[in-house]
Amino acid sequence: MTTMLKLYDYPLSGNCFKVRQLLAWLGVAYEAVPVDFYPGREHKSAAFLANVNPLGQLPVIDDDGFVLRDAQAILVYLASRHDAQHRWYPDDAKLRGQVAMWLAAADEITRTASAARLHDALGYHLDIDACRSGARAVFRVLDDHLAEQASAGLRWLAAAPEPTIADLACFPYVALAGEGGISLDEFPALRNWVWDFRHLPGFIGMSGIFPAGPA
Amino acid sequence: MPFATDDSNMLDDWLVAGPATSLAGTSEQQPHVTRLLGETLALWTDAHGTPQCRLGTQPLVVQSRYGYLWVCPSGHPARPLFAFPEYTEPGRRTVDCGGIGVAVSGLRVIENFLDMAHFPFVHTDYLGKVPHTEVAPYKVDIDPATNEIWATDCRFWQPRASAAHDSGADVLYKYRVMQPLSAMLYKSSARPGAQDAIALFLQPIDDEHVIAHTMLACFDEVSTDAELIAFQQTIFGQDKPILENHAFKRMPLEGRAETPTRGDTSSVTYRRWLRERGMRFGTRAAA
Numbered sequence: 001m002t003t004m005l006k007l008y009d010y011p012l013s014g015n016c017f018k019v020r021q022l023l024a025w026l027g028v029a030y031e032a033v034p035v036d037f038y039p040g041r042e043h044k045s046a047a048f049l050a051n052v053n054p055l056g057q058l059p060v061i062d063d064d065g066f067v068l069r070d071a072q073a074i075l076v077y078l079a080s081r082h083d084a085q086h087r088w089y090p091d092d093a094k095l096r097g098q099v100a101m102w103l104a105a106a107d108e109i110t111r112t113a114s115a116a117r118l119h120d121a122l123g124y125h126l127d128i129d130a131c132r133s134g135a136r137a138v139f140r141v142l143d144d145h146l147a148e149q150a151s152a153g154l155r156w157l158a159a160a161p162e163p164t165i166a167d168l169a170c171f172p173y174v175a176l177a178g179e180g181g182i183s184l185d186e187f188p189a190l191r192n193w194v195w196d197f198r199h200l201p202g203f204i205g206m207s208g209i210f211p212a213g214p215a
Numbered sequence: 216m217p218f219a220t221d222d223s224n225m226l227d228d229w230l231v232a233g234p235a236t237s238l239a240g241t242s243e244q245q246p247h248v249t250r251l252l253g254e255t256l257a258l259w260t261d262a263h264g265t266p267q268c269r270l271g272t273q274p275l276v277v278q279s280r281y282g283y284l285w286v287c288p289s290g291h292p293a294r295p296l297f298a299f300p301e302y303t304e305p306g307r308r309t310v311d312c313g314g315i316g317v318a319v320s321g322l323r324v325i326e327n328f329l330d331m332a333h334f335p336f337v338h339t340d341y342l343g344k345v346p347h348t349e350v351a352p353y354k355v356d357i358d359p360a361t362n363e364i365w366a367t368d369c370r371f372w373q374p375r376a377s378a379a380h381d382s383g384a385d386v387l388y389k390y391r392v393m394q395p396l397s398a399m400l401y402k403s404s405a406r407p408g409a410q411d412a413i414a415l416f417l418q419p420i421d422d423e424h425v426i427a428h429t430m431l432a433c434f435d436e437v438s439t440d441a442e443l444i445a446f447q448q449t450i451f452g453q454d455k456p457i458l459e460n461h462a463f464k465r466m467p468l469e470g471r472a473e474t475p476t477r478g479d480t481s482s483v484t485y486r487r488w489l490r491e492r493g494m495r496f497g498t499r500a501a502a
Contacts, residue, residue, distance in 0.1 A: 011449040036441040038448075039234070039313035121316045121455070123426065179455065181318070207452025 005030040006062040008052055010037040012121075014114060014172030015071040016059040017206045022075055022168060024204050026082040030061075038122050071110075072103040075165040088165050090158070098158040102166035108138045113173040116180025132182050139177070139187050142170065146189035155196055163200065171197050175209045217270065218288050219253025219421050222496040224395055227293040229285040231397070231416040231428055232256060232277070234311050238266060238284070250420045251286060258284060282311055282430055283416060297363070297393035301401075301412040301432040310440050312429040312447040314418065319458045320497035321396040321417040321425040322466040322489065327454055328398050328415050329390050329481040331371050337453050340374050344383075347372040350478030357488065364392035364488055366481045378438040378446035379405035392485060395494055396425070406434035413447070422497050423464040427451065468494065469501035 007023070009016045009032040023030050035058060036042040044056045053060045053069045060069045061077075068074050079089035089099065112134035118124040119131060142157075149155065157166040175194050177184055184191050197203070198212045205211035218226065230251060237247045238260045246257035246269070257269045258277065268277035268286055276287045281302045301307055317324055327333070332350050334343030353369040369388035376386045389401040389410070396417035401410040411433035418426040429447050438446075467473060468490050475483050489498070 009445075011445050012452050034439070034441040034445040036444055039311060040440065040444070042441065120318070123314065123316060178459065207449050208456050210456075 002064045006033055008033050008035050008058055008060040010035050010058050012207055013037065013058055014176055015110065017172045018071045018168050019059045019061065019074050021204055022078050022088065022165065025202055026078060028078065028082055072106055072169050075169055079165050087162050090160055090164060095158050095160055099164050099166040102157045103169050105138060105142070106169035109135070109170055109173045112138060113177050113180055113182060116182060117173070117176055120180050132180065135177065135180065135182050139174065139190055143187040143190040146193050150189060163197065167197060172209065179208055217254055220496045222494065224492055224494050225252060225419065225496045226289040227287070227291055228394055229287050229292055229296045231418045232258065232284045232286045233314065233418065234428065235279045235282055235284055236311070243267070252288060252419055253421050256286065282309060283428060297361070297397065299414065304432070306434060307432045308435060310431040310443050312431060312444045314426040314428040315451055315455065316424065316426050317455055317458055318424055319461055320423055320465045321419055322497045323458055323461055324417055324425060324427055325392065325396060325398050326466070326482050326485055327458055328400070329366065329485060331369060331388070332478045334371060334373070337457055338450055341450060342373050342376065343371065344374045353480065355480045355484045364484055366390040376402065377405060377411065378442045379435045390481060395489060404434045409434050419496065463499050465497055465499035467499045467501065
C-alpha cells in the first residue's frame with residue numbers, strides 16, 4: 001500500500017511554493033507537514049537534520065519512502081513522474097539543457113533575492129547590500145534574456161511555447177523581490193514575465209504573491 | 216535623547232524589543248542586539264536572571280512580560296504596562312508566532328489589524344470570501360479607566376477563521392488598542408463559547424519600519440505549534456505587501472488625504488485617539 005506524498009512545508013517559503021504550485025498543476029494530492037521554520041528554526045533541529053534533511057533546508061518531499069530535498073530537484077522529479085505530456089520538463093536535449101541552466105540560476109536567486117527578504121522580513125543577520133546587488137545582477141541576466149526571447153516571439157525562459165519548471169523555479173523570489181527591498185522597476189521584461197506567470201490558469205499564489213483576479 | 220524621535224508617546228511608554236527567548240545564553244559580554252527608534256540596543260540576562268538593557272554605555276529600563284521584553288526609552292514610563300490577563304489564564308496555550316519586519320509606519324499596521332472590510336479581498340478563503348463583504352455596525356468605546364480603545368459586537372462570516380477551523384463560521388470579534396503600537400483581538404475560538412486572543416505588538420525601528428510580533432493565547436488542543444504559526448504567518452504575509460505599498464508610508468492624521476467609510480469606525484476612533492495624544496512618530500504632516 002502506498003502512502004500520500006508528504007511535503008515538509010513553510011507557508012512563507014518561495015521554495016516550498018514552487019512545489020505546492022507544481023503539485024497543484026499536476027493534480028497530485030499531498031499532505032503538507034508544517035515546519036516551524038520561523039521563529040522555531042525547526043529545520044535546524046537535531047530531529048529534522050537526522051530524519052528529514054541533513055542540510056537543514058526546505059522543501060523536502062517523502063513520496064512513499066523516497067525522500068528528496070532541494071526545490072529544483074523536486075520539480076524535476078515531480079514533472080518526470082507525473083507529467084505524461086512532458087510539458088513542464090520537455091523531453092528534448094536542447095530544452096532540457098536550457099531548463100537545467102535556469103534551474104541553476106534559481107539557486108542564485110535564492111542566494112541573493114531570497115536572502116535579502118530573510119534579512120528584511122525575518123531579521124536574518126546578512127550583508128544586505130551584497131544580497132541586493134547580487135539579486136540585481138542575476139535579475140539583469142534574466143531581464144536581458146526575456147527581452148531577447150520576446151523579440152523572437154517567445155515568452156518563457158526556455159525556448160518552449162509553454163512555461164517549464166525553469167520559469168516556476170525562478171518565479172517566486174523575483175515576484176517577492178520587493179519584500180527584500182529590491183524594486184523591479186529597472187527590469188521591464190522581468191515584470192512582464194511575472195505578470196504572465198501570475199495569470200497562468202491554476203496559479204495558486206502565496207502570501208505576498210496574490211493570484212490574479214478573474215480576467 | 217539619542218533616539219530618532221522626541222515624541223513622548225514613544226519615549227515615555229513601554230516599547231516591545233523582541234521575545235524574551237532571545238535572551239537565552241546571553242551575557243553582558245555577549246548580549247542580544249536589536250533595533251529600537253533608530254538605535255541599537257544590547258539586551259542580556261544578568262547573574263540573577265534579570266533582564267538588562269544598554270544603549271551604548273547608558274543603561275535603559277527593561278522588563279520581561281507576556282513573553283516579550285519591554286523597554287522604556289526615557290526611563291520615566293507615563294503608565295504601567297497594560298494588562299494581558301489571557302496570557303496566564305489556565306487552559307490557554309500561548310504561542311509566539313515570530314516577529315516579521317514590515318516597511319511601513321506601525322500606525323498603518325495597527326489600523327489594518329482593526330479593519331474587517333479587507334478580509335474577503337486580502338484573506339480570501341481564510342478570513343473572508345466575496346460576496347460576504349458587509350461590515351455590520353459595531354460599537355467603539357474608549358475605556359475611561361485605561362484610555363484603551365475597545366471595538367465590540369464585531370461580526371464577520373469567515374470561511375476558515377483559525378488553524379482549528381475547517382469550515383465556515385459567523386465569527387465574533389472584539390478589538391482592543393492598548394498603546395499606539397499594541398493591539399489585541401479576541402475572536403470566537405474552536406472551543407464553543409470561548410474567545411481566542413491574538414496580540415500584535417509592534418517594535419518601532421523608525422517612523423517607517425516595525426517588527427510585528429504576534430502572540431496567540433488560544434484554546435486549541437489539536438493543532439501543533441507549527442500549524443498555529445503557519446496560519447498566523449500566512450495571514451500576516453497576505454497583509455504585508457498591502458501595508459508596504461501604501462502611497463504614504465506614514466499615517467496622515469490631519470486633513471483629508473484619506474477618507475473613511477462607515478465600516479471604518481475603529482479607524483476613525485484610532486486616528487482621533489492618536490491626534491488627541493499628539494502623536495507625531497510614524498505620522499505624516501498635513502500637505
